[in-house]
Amino acid sequence: MNTSTKKYFLFALTFMFFCSISFAQEEKGSSLKETKKVKGENTKEAKGDEHYSNYAFMDARAAYEKAVESGYRSVNILSKLGDSYYFNGEYEDAAKWYGALFSFSEDINKEYLYRYAQSLKTIGKYATADRIMERLNEKASKDDRATLFSEERNYLKLIELQSGRFNVFTVPFNSKLSDFGPTLNGGEIIFTSNRETRTASQRLHDWNDQPFSELYAILASEEGEPRRYRSNINTRYHESTAVFTKDGQTMYFTRNNFTNKKRKKDGQGITNLKLYKSTRTEKGWGEAKELPFNSDNYSVAHPALSADEKALIFASDMPGGEGSSDLYKVSIDGDSYGEPVNLGDAVNTEGRETFPFIDTNGDLYFASDGHVGLGGLDIYVSELSEEGNYDKGFNIGAPVNSRNDDFSFVINSSTGLGYFSSNRPGGLGEDDIYSFEQTAQLIKNCxxxxxxxxxxxxxxxxxxxxxxxxxxxxxxxxxxxxxxxxxxxxxxxxxxxxxxxxxxxxxxxxxxxxxxxxxxxxxxxxxxxxxxxSEKDKEIREAKVGQDLGVLLNLNPIYFDLAESYIRPDAQLELNKVVEAMLRFPKLKIDVRSHTDSRASDAFNFKLSDARAKSTVHYIVSRGIDSSRITGRGYGESQLMNRCADGVPCSEVDHQLNRRSEFIILEK
The missing domain is CATH 2.60.40.10 (Immunoglobulins)
Known part of the structure; x- marks a missing residue:
């Protein structure tokens, strides 16, 4: 059976959980049209179902595929064939059978649409995956997480933006089977492997005829074969994914439900996963004790410590979660633990969230196939908000993520060096560990x-x-x-x-x-x-025809030398304000009106004022204002502002009020 021990930890129990949903749904959907049963094919289907219920998936596949080859198909057969490949990470065959299911009946449950789309993405068929996700979106309720797909249609663009921030390298200590779940403890790399040791004591698992997984260690600078980790930590069953306190004196790790040399099972005969704790003594690691929030009835696995070591993050398929496996947090106070708290739907989805890791900055890295990604499991990063909750996860992009399963990411935040696991093509085994160096900061928020x-x-x-x-x-x-x-x-x-x-x-x-x-x-x-x-502009915009633009602009008096009409420099400064206003308001038209006081004859004053008005008009036109927008004439002493007419004694101030220039608005 071409599957890895990692997939046992990651998929097996999740698979059982999904199967129970699928069976119930298929009973409700029995009215769906099925192909006519060929004689004996119902026997093949029943035989396949028997193998399937006993978790003998390879035997179930063989029976189902023989039925299909004979011309018989059903929702039951096609969905279980798809599942048997999907939950073993064989996405190309999963896409084949989910596609057959979709062609057989479009009225299928949304879980299968989701798995079909994920399988398609894993083999690079993103356009088809998008169309399937659109169908899923149509079937989902408004509160369903799938509706987020419409907001994330540009996910490839976003992942591309994030990509290229790591350099990835192979490591020399991988085996031909499965190596994954690296963690750092001082100068050591502790990881999970089911490598063959060629010893008589090594036991093989009935499920895949491969060795049980154990913890191994190797110095980061060391070359050669890793050594099996401490004997009192490894047992005859599966061990996996450890995390250590900063002082290296306490470790938490995953193990099959095996305590005091006794293996326990749930009501269906399944040995689930549990978290254990061991403390270093003078003689080495002490007896592993299981944590109080474990259960015989569901799995608790893959521990990660918070930056302050006051909380433990882990994966579990316990009841009440968002999806098939969720991430939870539990507080630590010495040897006491709080109640597990789900990290919420910013992190958890209807899919699988697993393999958490928290760096020294408090950022959470985790693997998921529920968030929109490149296919299979992708690695995401989530920041801790001010409220103490983790924000939405961001795909960390290629080359760490690929179309295949990428998971168990750990990083030294101060150096940017770290490790992750993947079953991408080109590796030595079924799952391999890769090292990396970070070359640029990640996008951790929008x-x-x-x-x-x-x-x-x-x-x-x-x-x-x-x-x-x-x-x-x-x-x-x-x-x-x-x-x-x-x-x-x-x-x-x-x-x-x-x-x-x-x-x-x-x-x-x-x-x-x-x-x-x-x-x-x-x-x-x-x-x-x-x-x-400009506030002055506001006054101009609100002004009425007939108002004096000079008043709105707060112009100083336009002075001329005695008996002269040329524009003095001080007058130019004021007239430039008029020019500027007319440039700002291209529809503005004005009439320049020049006045004198009553001293001198009427004829002289009229001629002088008219010359001054025309001189003013000429100056404004010379500054770029079209001549059609401005007229002007002199009024002499015909429009006095006060009583200072001929023969009336007045002060110079009173006479000055009559010597004025007006810029009357004709049009706006």
């Missing part, structure tokens, strides 16, 4: 950057030194900056799928604000442009 510009609403000119504030959806200020000498601003990290507002302001300008919701695209850049309107 972050985006926000950049933009602040511009003048009317001229589109860039505005420098504007205050820019990032606000959350509750209007709380998160960050503050200023636009640079190019009118640009940026905020390095904002969250995905989150509501924000961006606000810009500057003295003499109105405040501008935009609200937005970020997308779910990882490490993308959002760009926003904020337009500010």
């Amino acid at each position: 972050h985006q950057s926000l950049s933009g510009e602040v511009r003048d609403q009317e001229t589109d000119d860039l505005i420098v030194d504007a205050k820019v504030v990032l606000l959350d959806s509750d209007n709380n200020v998160l960050e503050e900056t200023k636009s640079n000498n190019k009118g640009e601003f940026w905020f390095d990290v904002i969250e995905c799928s989150t509501g924000y507002a961006i606000r810009a302001s500057k003295p003499d300008f109105s405040t501008s604000e935009k609200s937005f919701v970020t997308t779910g695209e990882y490490e993308s850049e959002i760009k926003k442009t904020l337009y500010l309107a």
Whole structure:
């Protein structure tokens, strides 16, 4: 039987769990149309079912396949054939039989759609897998985790973005069978293997005719054969996946339900997995004691210690989980343990979550086939939130992940060196251990950057030194900056799928604000442009025809030398403000009106004021304003602002009020 001991630990009990679901569902679905039974084929199916119920899957396969070759098919046969390959990691054959099941009847349970899609991805048929996932999405309820697929259709793009952050190497201590579950203890690598030792005491498992797995050790710098780990840790049954405290004095590990030299079984005769603890003494490792939250009725396996060693993370198929195996956390207080707590649906799925590891930063690495990935088991990383929960897992990408099963990842966070296991092609055995070096930081959360510009609403000119504030959806200020000498601003990290507002302001300008919701695209850049309107511009926009633009612009008086009409330098500064306003408002038309006081004759004053008006118009036109937008004439002393007419004694201040220039708005 071409299967590995790792798959026994990983799949066997999960397989039984899935089978119980499948059997119940098939009884309900017995009305589905089946091919006409050929004489004797019902006997082959019944014989296959008998083998299947006794977990003799290879014999069951043979009976089912003979029935199919004879022309008989049923939902029962096709689904169990698919399962017998899927749960042994033989995804190409699993895809073949699930495809036959899908062709035989499209009204199949969503679990089989999911397994079919996963099998297709593992053999690289991503487009077909996407179509099957769409069908699954249609069948799933709104609360079903499968609905997330529609939000993750760009998963290949996301995985590609994450990929290339490790260099992967083979190690010299793999065997021709299965080597997996590496862990680090000082300078030693402790790992699981069912390698052949050619000793008379080595026992073979009936399920696959291969040796039981044991723990082995080798120095990281050592070449040669690994040595079997301490004899009082390994037993005649399976041992696997250990983790050690930082001082190296305590270890937790996985073992078959074998305590005090007695093997225990559940109600169906299955020996499940349990977690054990051993403490180092002067004579070596002490007697292994099973942890109190173990059970004879389900498996608890693959321990990982939190960074502060106050909690243990493990995998289990205990009742009440999200899927076939979930990750749980239990608190540690000396020799006391709390109640197991499920890590929740940000981590756990309807599929399999297993082989956890926590680095010194508190990041959780785990293997899953329930999150969207490349196929089979992929490795994911999840950060610990401020609330103490683990966030959604992020696929760590190729080359660590592949189309095959990739799992049991461990890393030294300070050096970036570590190990993982995989059954990818090209290895020495059925499962192999690989080493790696990390070359770049991983994406562990969905972050985006926000950049933009602040511009003048009317001229589109860039505005420098504007205050820019990032606000959350509750209007709380998160960050503050200023636009640079190019009118640009940026905020390095904002969250995905989150509501924000961006606000810009500057003295003499109105405040501008935009609200937005970020997308779910990882490490993308959002760009926003904020337009500010001058407060003076606001007055111009709200002005009515007939109002004086000079008043709105708060112009200083336009002075001329005595009896002259040329534009003085100080007058140019004021007229430039008019030019600027007309450039900002291209529809604005004005009439320049020049006035004098009552001193001198009426004729002289009219001629002088008219010359000054025309000189003003000429200056504005010379600065780029079309002549059709501006007219002008002089009114002499015909429109005095006060009582200072001919012969009336007035102060210089009163006379000055009459010597004025007006810029009357004709059109906007």
